[in-house]
Amino acid sequence: MKSVTVFLAAVLVLEATALPTVLRFSQERAVLKPQLVRLHQVPIVKDKVGVDLCPTCVDFTTQAINALLEIILNGGVLTACSDLCGALANKTGSQAVGAICDVLCSIVGVEEFIQLIQDADLDPIYFCELITVCPVFDSGDANITALTVKPPQGPQGTSFIVDIEYTSKNGTGTGELVIELDTVDGIPVASAFLQQKQPPGTYGSKITIHAKPDPDCDPTQGPCEMWLPGTYIVKIALCNGECGSLHPHSQIYDTGSTNFTITG
Known part of the structure; x- marks a missing residue:
């Protein structure tokens, strides 16, 4: 229950600060x-019923995709979602952004998540369709x-x-x-x-x-x-x-x- 509460709080913070x-x-x-x-x-x-991940994913990707690409291109050890999303939280100064990253990354795994971030070419909707949280x-x-x-x-x-x-x-x-x-x-x-x-x-x-x-x-x-x-x-x-x-x-x-x- 605690992890669900943290996730919901992260969604609310992200939606409140989301960029178009x-x-x-x-x-x-x-x-x-x-x-x-x-x-x-x-x-x-x-x-x-419950949290709809599609708008959350699009808002998150709009805010974070450039920072994620910088982290990926700079290399380092990224063997788990926690590695990538922890680095993102530190870079953005937002634990909420890091929490959403971890939820979305866990859907496909860190290797696929990194590959899809690169394949999306700065297109948040397409990325969220690739990880299957937005319907096609x-x-x-x-x-x-x-x-x-x-x-x-x-x-x-x-x-x-x-x-x-x-x-x-x-x-x-x-x-x-x-x-x-x-x-x-x-x-x-x-x-x-x-x-x-x-x-x-x-x-x-x-x-x-x-x-x-x-x-x-x-x-x-x-x-x-x-x-x-x-x-x-x-x-x-x-x-x-x-x-x-x-x-x-x-x-x-x-x-x-x-x-x-x-x-x-």
Whole structure:
């Protein structure tokens, strides 16, 4: 019971600090900004009991895959999951990350885990499919049926709500919903959200864009979106696997676009 409690605590800590998946829809690494916040997706399917390892695995891999690759490439004695995951915990300063690593590594064993980390080529969803914690479904589909922004215009500081509806005839595989903005000043603003395998049906998501400069953004560390007056193009993609990935079990189901205007 103690080990289960520790694992659950680790999952909660990891999910609280998780970073969004790297965008590949436009075939480049866009700057991921905190102005994009996922509100909710409906319906929420509750057909599993206990901890669902798929989102936990994707969050973990997004955060840890670079550190794991560095540990592997630096060599050393890695004969057990505890060796690799202990090194990861030390490198990241997070026992929670180390605990999740140990759970996932134990599924396939340390040698296979290391090989799959290298084979995944920085694609968290594909890696989690390889270790079998995210389901694969290659006969899925999704069609965007409605895409709007409310309000359609407003001054700087407005919270714009992007409302997406889509239907699936066959169901969907483990994938992503990606949002990318063409901004007035040309600074890339984007994010991607994990979409778990779903049965046929109609689904919706709402994403809030807080169109005001981030007071914590440091221009010496990277570009800061200023949300200047003008028209902003909103591009959406629904994908099986990571959008733009060349790995198996990856495809773009559908794309759509809309816009909003920041007034002067």
